[in-house]
Amino acid sequence: MTVRAHFERKLNELNDEILLMGRLVEDELKLAMEAFNELDAEKAKAVSAADRVVNRTRFDIEEKCFSLIVTQQPAARDLRAITTAMNIIVDLERMGDQAKGIAKVVPRLIATPVASHPPELALMGEMVAKMLSQVMVAFAHKNVDLARILANQDDEVDALYARVFTQIMGKMADAASADKAEAAYELLRAARELERVGDLVTNVAERIVYLETGSLEEINVDRP
């Protein structure tokens, strides 16, 4: 095998490992949302274990990136592929952390239940899960158009978050006790974690655009 062919095989392996890491984070987020919607303490605990696997995977991939940089001294698209990988794994790892944050809310909500969750919360969960899965498809196929669409979808997540925020503020204001107000706040924390996942999907989408076009651009700039 030529040196170049060997390098290309390593780059393909890197690609596959990122897709695998994406799957792990999707599963972790799904588990966290199940734990949250069903108020299931066991599932919430399992999220922490899943997150440790995600974190370890991130370091494994990062080490491979370092090794490729040192041994291959990549340029042009090869270099972009590796720096993109290094950025995406950090974003994915953070999404895992957000999922863990959602799971952390579960025991508190079990201790002090809130009468009803804003329906937008579950919707946000579904939406960011779908965006995450789609952005990994965009990465697999290096599909810039899909990446751009997904980055712009984050606006819808933000809009849902704004609605959740207003409702929870109302709940906190009307809360009969400090405990109830705190429980309502836990819901807001979960919503905030989901909103962050949406932002991180946007980051991944931006990296896909960079990988393909070589231009670093912020696709979905915060609008006032």
Place this chain on the structure above:
Amino acid sequence: MSNKIEVRDFDFYYGDFQALKGLNLDIRANAITALIGPSGCGKSTFLRCLNRMNDTIRGTRAEGEVRFDGANIYAPDVDVVELRQQIGMVFQRPNPFPQSIYDNVAFGPRVVGMAKRSDELDHIVAESLQGAALWDEVKHRLRDPALELNPGQQQRLCIARTIAVKPEVILMDEPCSALDPVATLSVEDLMRRLSEQYTIVIVTHNMQQAARASDYTGFFWLGELVEFNATESLFSAPKMPLTEAYITGRRG
């Protein structure tokens, strides 16, 4: 930043063979411009066209313009000796004369008659050796034979010899290919310092050297300039597929 050299519709022939085809590019003043490309692509030929070094080869012919500070160096009235004083060259293998360190550096200034008194010549020699980052290593042994220096020192001596005649542009033809990594880095450091005062054009086969040591890079292929851009852009996101293929090792 202004252009020191402007190349316009430049063609170059060795007899019937066209070695350079329709080149257009600007060499920025006080910058380091690297020329890369596979062997035989024309990059060294082009470098040697910049101070008409190819004139010494019989049967060569140039068309188009190479403007140095706005004036075409291929105009009939150009004094080639004076041109080569203004646009000096450092070669692939260090080639000190079999003379003392001092005499190597003093050679050009003596020929050109730059110094009237011996203390003036001493000053030029010291200044040039300092400029080439060699002074501290040789100041106590200026009368020793230059060939006793190690290869890295010899190459810096050749650079000192080049800058002794106060050129404006320094052309370097693979100046580090015969040097070890430590000596290579010292020459690259020196290039960076020299670029504050001089305009530098370097031909290199070492892509990492072009990437780390230059401000602009031109990629040559079969006598044509395929792409010319800021070094960072060319190595991170080349515009032409051929550049991409070459710098990632798929072609070449």
